[in-house]
Amino acid sequence: MDQLGITHFSLFCIAVLLLNATPGPDTAYIVGRSIAQGRAAGLLSALGISLGCLIHAIASAFGLTAIIATSALAFTIVKVAGGGYLVYLGVRMLLSKPDKTSPVDLEPMVSGYRPPKAIFWQAVVTNLLNPKVVLFFLSFFPQFVRADTVHKTSAFLLLGAVFVVMSTFWNSGTALLAGTLARRAGRNPQFRLWLERFVGSAFIALGIKLVLTKH
Numbered sequence: 001m002d003q004l005g006i007t008h009f010s011l012f013c014i015a016v017l018l019l020n021a022t023p024g025p026d027t028a029y030i031v032g033r034s035i036a037q038g039r040a041a042g043l044l045s046a047l048g049i050s051l052g053c054l055i056h057a058i059a060s061a062f063g064l065t066a067i068i069a070t071s072a073l074a075f076t077i078v079k080v081a082g083g084g085y086l087v088y089l090g091v092r093m094l095l096s097k098p099d100k101t102s103p104v105d106l107e108p109m110v111s112g113y114r115p116p117k118a119i120f121w122q123a124v125v126t127n128l129l130n131p132k133v134v135l136f137f138l139s140f141f142p143q144f145v146r147a148d149t150v151h152k153t154s155a156f157l158l159l160g161a162v163f164v165v166m167s168t169f170w171n172s173g174t175a176l177l178a179g180t181l182a183r184r185a186g187r188n189p190q191f192r193l194w195l196e197r198f199v200g201s202a203f204i205a206l207g208i209k210l211v212l213t214k215h
Helices: 009-021 025-037 039-061 064-070 072-095 116-128 131-139 152-185 189-211
Strands: none
Touching: 009 152, 025 039, 025 072, 025 116, 025 152, 025 189, 039 116, 039 131, 039 152, 072 116, 072 189
């Protein structure tokens, strides 16, 4: 780590754990899909979020994140698009209809069903359109890279890889827990529908809060 100019690596890992434990749009999406379609959908969501984080990490390493963060217009576009997308997902969950089929195996039949590819790419977009993630990579990562190192790009990429791996484990655990609890408590389709309504409302609230975020 020292060869790349990375400092306080253990503190970095602790900070990543604490940040992952803080609820946000990514967590809401993972929990929402886990409740709506079970653990497999939740895990797909976690992988989609991880791909989004990986893209952010690469962009940060090559300076693209800084361009967005320092451009008022670019930041506003990302902010409005991200908030609007979260509101759109929330409204879809609120408007989903209860399933009338047998509850023997709810996971493939619940309301608001989406195919695996859609789940994955919706998670990616949810993460990419979150301006707070852009600012996080811009302001957080540099604190753990020495200013005088000649390996800044490699250091950012390595820290980004560590962040993605840790986040994947955390988000996968969240998906498994939410999916398991929903499966046990949600044999009643109506109860499961209300859980989805709750998460949809959280999506809308997060989307509005995101749009109101100041640069």
